Amino acid sequence: MIIDIASGGVASLFLGNGDGTFQAPLSFAVGDAGPPPILVPPWAAAAADFNQDNAPDLVVTNSPDNNISVLLNSTGADFSISASAATPATVSRGQSATSTVTLSHQNTFDNPVALTCSVQPTQSAPTCSIDPNSVTFDANGNATATLTMSTDAATASLAPSSLRDDAHPLQFLWLPMAGLALIGTSLDRRRSNAKKVTGVVLGALLLGGLIFQAACGESGPRSQTYTVTITGTSQSTQHSTTLKLVVQ
Numbered sequence: 001m002i003i004d005i006a007s008g009g010v011a012s013l014f015l016g017n018g019d020g021t022f023q024a025p026l027s028f029a030v031g032d033a034g035p036p037p038i039l040v041p042p043w044a045a046a047a048a049d050f051n052q053d054n055a056p057d058l059v060v061t062n063s064p065d066n067n068i069s070v071l072l073n074s075t076g077a078d079f080s081i082s083a084s085a086a087t088p089a090t091v092s093r094g095q096s097a098t099s100t101v102t103l104s105h106q107n108t109f110d111n112p113v114a115l116t117c118s119v120q121p122t123q124s125a126p127t128c129s130i131d132p133n134s135v136t137f138d139a140n141g142n143a144t145a146t147l148t149m150s151t152d153a154a155t156a157s158l159a160p161s162s163l164r165d166d167a168h169p170l171q172f173l174w175l176p177m178a179g180l181a182l183i184g185t186s187l188d189r190r191r192s193n194a195k196k197v198t199g200v201v202l203g204a205l206l207l208g209g210l211i212f213q214a215a216c217g218e219s220g221p222r223s224q225t226y227t228v229t230i231t232g233t234s235q236s237t238q239h240s241t242t243l244k245l246v247v248q
Helices: 174-186 193-215
Strands: 002-006 010-014 026-029 044-048 057-061 068-071 078-083 096-106 113-120 127-131 142-150 156-158 216-218 224-234 237-247
Touching: 010 057, 078 224, 078 237, 096 224, 096 237, 113 127, 113 142, 142 224
Parallel strands: none
Antiparallel strands: 002 010, 010 026, 044 057, 057 068, 078 096, 096 142, 113 224, 127 142, 156 216, 224 237
């Protein structure tokens, strides 16, 4: 930021772009310019935080009436927050992903910012953490933190095969048919008792395998997209940003 005092009772403010160049001037009328065609410029100007909102204000001394003009910064101090895409963007159960959270101050905002995160939907959701969970801005007005999203290892549960995305109920129909055939064979009076027992046991094993195959499946959907929200809070100022993570 640079202040340029122009003629005609006008204070012109040139905002810096950070690369040695400046934006178009913002002009503000100050003091008494005097009757036309007399134009009396202000004598001097300075920047300071007069209302304690962490934003620089302007004070200008006026001539010839020897008073001052105070120009309060109506924008106020603020900060912005953003997060890079998750790396990797798709993970399997038991894996983790990270993202870089970037904050930048506006109008010399210099208060610490507390960072929190949350994940939606909450069912089987990854856990998230931010390190550090409170940041302050460096001399260039920037701050960063690392977001980590961790998933639990895949688990198995007993559930009907119709609930599984990749279930094929007909592919195991041969199991009960084979089991019943063996049982029927074992009941043939021409068979010995030992063969009958063997047939019954085999049939029972095959039927048990069918039931277990139909009931045992991986819990939860095959893939789920989660929305991770990162929130920065500093006193009454709060901003949030989001990113997506796919878990399969």
